[in-house]
Amino acid sequence: MAEKTAYTQAFRTGKYEKASGLLGKYDNVRRFWEDQVTSYCLRPVLQQLVDHKRQRLERVRIIDLGCGSGDGYDLLMGVTTKDPGIFEWITAAITPDILQEYVGLDINPDLIKQAEEYHAYNPKTRFLIGDLSNGLTPEVKAEKPFDIYFSSFGTFSHFHDHQSAKIIADICRHAPAEAIFVGDWLGRYSYEWQDLWHHPVDQEYFMDYRISYIYPEEQRSQVEVASFPLRLITKDELMHIIAQAAEQSGVAIKPLSFVDRSIFIGRHMDTGDYNANCPKLRGPVNSLFESYLRTELESLLVDYVPRPGFDYLNNFFEMFFMSCNALVKYTIALLSNYDSNRRKVDDPPPIMPFYPEPLKEVMATMLSIIEGIGWVPWGDVRANLIEPMLGYSLRKLEMELQPGTGVGHGLIGIFEIRK
Numbered sequence: 001m002a003e004k005t006a007y008t009q010a011f012r013t014g015k016y017e018k019a020s021g022l023l024g025k026y027d028n029v030r031r032f033w034e035d036q037v038t039s040y041c042l043r044p045v046l047q048q049l050v051d052h053k054r055q056r057l058e059r060v061r062i063i064d065l066g067c068g069s070g071d072g073y074d075l076l077m078g079v080t081t082k083d084p085g086i087f088e089w090i091t092a093a094i095t096p097d098i099l100q101e102y103v104g105l106d107i108n109p110d111l112i113k114q115a116e117e118y119h120a121y122n123p124k125t126r127f128l129i130g131d132l133s134n135g136l137t138p139e140v141k142a143e144k145p146f147d148i149y150f151s152s153f154g155t156f157s158h159f160h161d162h163q164s165a166k167i168i169a170d171i172c173r174h175a176p177a178e179a180i181f182v183g184d185w186l187g188r189y190s191y192e193w194q195d196l197w198h199h200p201v202d203q204e205y206f207m208d209y210r211i212s213y214i215y216p217e218e219q220r221s222q223v224e225v226a227s228f229p230l231r232l233i234t235k236d237e238l239m240h241i242i243a244q245a246a247e248q249s250g251v252a253i254k255p256l257s258f259v260d261r262s263i264f265i266g267r268h269m270d271t272g273d274y275n276a277n278c279p280k281l282r283g284p285v286n287s288l289f290e291s292y293l294r295t296e297l298e299s300l301l302v303d304y305v306p307r308p309g310f311d312y313l314n315n316f317f318e319m320f321f322m323s324c325n326a327l328v329k330y331t332i333a334l335l336s337n338y339d340s341n342r343r344k345v346d347d348p349p350p351i352m353p354f355y356p357e358p359l360k361e362v363m364a365t366m367l368s369i370i371e372g373i374g375w376v377p378w379g380d381v382r383a384n385l386i387e388p389m390l391g392y393s394l395r396k397l398e399m400e401l402q403p404g405t406g407v408g409h410g411l412i413g414i415f416e417i418r419k
């Protein structure tokens with residue numbers, strides 16, 4: 001009996017959660033790519049906010065709108081202040097002591113129950129069931145102001161633009177003198193839904209979103225996959241919503257940054273539901289991050305198929321995917337020409353001066369890594385060390401070559417509210 005209690009207790013700390021790795025909601029891409037990209041772009045903003053709060057001897061209050069099973073808690077608490085040196089401990093931007101409370105709100109009672117179970121061990125978390133369709137709920141309005149009004153993974157795409165504007169206007173009214181709003185939509189021009197690009201940009205466009213990717217490929221045609229409408233958006237459309245919210249509330253909303261998340265590996269790259277030309281990239285990228293599993297690197301190459309009439313987008317995607325391809329091919333060449341006795345790569349391909357700077361940087365880094373550790377005979381250095389670094393390098397290309405306009409699966413907007 002005591003044993004059962006001990007295991008149950010351990011489970012409740014959350015430490016016994018199984019990370020799903022190659023499949024599922026919390027696959028490697030979600031944890032090591034998507035969450036990390038969000039985390040990186042929040043870093044400077046959170047750091048400044050926390051500094052101000054500390055100076056005023058106050059703690060940080062967070063609300064996560066459309067929190068699902070409370071995933072925003074781990075994401076926000078995982079944001080670090082910097083990339084640590086090799087002998088430093090990472091410092092979190094929001095340390096547990098500086099957090100006063102994380103409140104999650106969602107319309108779905110099942111997800112709220114799951115959130116409550118998952119976070120049951122944590123007295124600083126609290127969850128509310130509520131519908132945001134008409135703006136912040138009366139329960140939220142009755143709460144003390146929050147410092148961070150957060151949302152993630154496409155939550156705002158559930159709303160029409162006038163509803164989003166109302167929620168944001170309510171946030172502005174509810175917020176203290178200084179707060180942050182993080183809005184998360186689906187990008188309008190992701191390659192994974194190239195078939196939908198033609199819908200006029202002067203009209204709100206909702207795609208019929210299928211969560212088909214949760215089923216293994218062979219089952220997808222046999223199950224009836226439920227679908228629901230989700231708004232696809234550009235940065236310009238998002239700014240229009242922000243302008244409406246500012247006008248309604250009379251509060252200034254300052255844009256801080258816009259981030260395209262998952263240009264390379266949106267969930268629907270693998271299904272081909274909205275673009276049959278997409279390569280199935282999520283599986284290979286999950287494999288890059290998985291220990292003791294080698295990836296066939298050629299499966300990461302993208303043969304971008306342009307859509308006539310979209311020159312600007314075609315040029316961007318061509319440049320982006322060609323840069324990713326160049327890195328993958330370069331890595332393949334380094335691995336195949338590596339001499340483990342001399343610990344050197346024979347004749348590494350040249351890094352051309354006209355390559356985009358981030359590409360030059362990741363290529364030079366892959367060369368140093370492979371020459372530095374390629375000779376280690378134990379622990380499968382290729383699967384366990386070199387391939388994850390290729391994954392992080394592709395992620396770096398995505399972060400540094402992007403315009404932040406709605407060309408990825410997700411479009412994140414970070415805003416400062418000042419009264």
Ligand SMILES: C[S@@+](CC[C@H](N)C(=O)[O-])C[C@H]1O[C@@H](n2cnc3c(N)ncnc32)[C@H](O)[C@@H]1O
Nearest residue numbers: 066067068071106107108131132133152153158
């Ligand atoms: C794409 S999921 C994101 C979930 C979670 N934030 C995450 O990071 O995985 C969108 C969430 O918004 C919630 N949602 C949809 N419509 C809503 C509404 N009208 N009011 C409140 N939450 C809503 C859904 O139940 C779902 O949990």
